Amino acid sequence: MNTNxxxxxxxxxSYPITIMHFIIYYFLNDYTKDMFISGVVFFSIAFLLxxxxxxxxxxxxxxxxxxxxxxxxxxxxxxxxxx
Numbered sequence: 001m002n003t004n005x006x007x008x009x010x011x012x013x014s015y016p017i018t019i020m021h022f023i024i025y026y027f028l029n030d031y032t033k034d035m036f037i038s039g040v041v042f043f044s045i046a047f048l049l050x051x052x053x054x055x056x057x058x059x060x061x062x063x064x065x066x067x068x069x070x071x072x073x074x075x076x077x078x079x080x081x082x083x
Contacts, residue, residue, distance in 0.1 A: 007054040011047060018043050049074070 001009075019040060026036040053070060056063035 004054060004058045008051070011051055011054070015043075015047050 022031065022036055022039045022043075025031045026033075031039070049070070053067045057067045
């Protein structure tokens with residue numbers, strides 16, 4: 001199994017499990033509706049970025065450079081959002 005297939009497999013397994021986690025804890029009244037929605041939206045966006053980055057990194061050297069720049073931008077944005 002090559003690395004890209006492994007990354008796609010991880011994505012396909014983790015997405016439904018994480019969504020089920022949010023659904024279960026929402027119905028157990030551990031999460032409010034706002035927490036549930038923000039969690040699902042955040043994880044969906046993170047999932048899409050992960051799949052796009054895996055795809056781009058497997059294409060060519062330009063894709064790998066785009067992934068590095070994208071990860072740096074995400075890191076910088078998360079620092080500013082934390083402040």
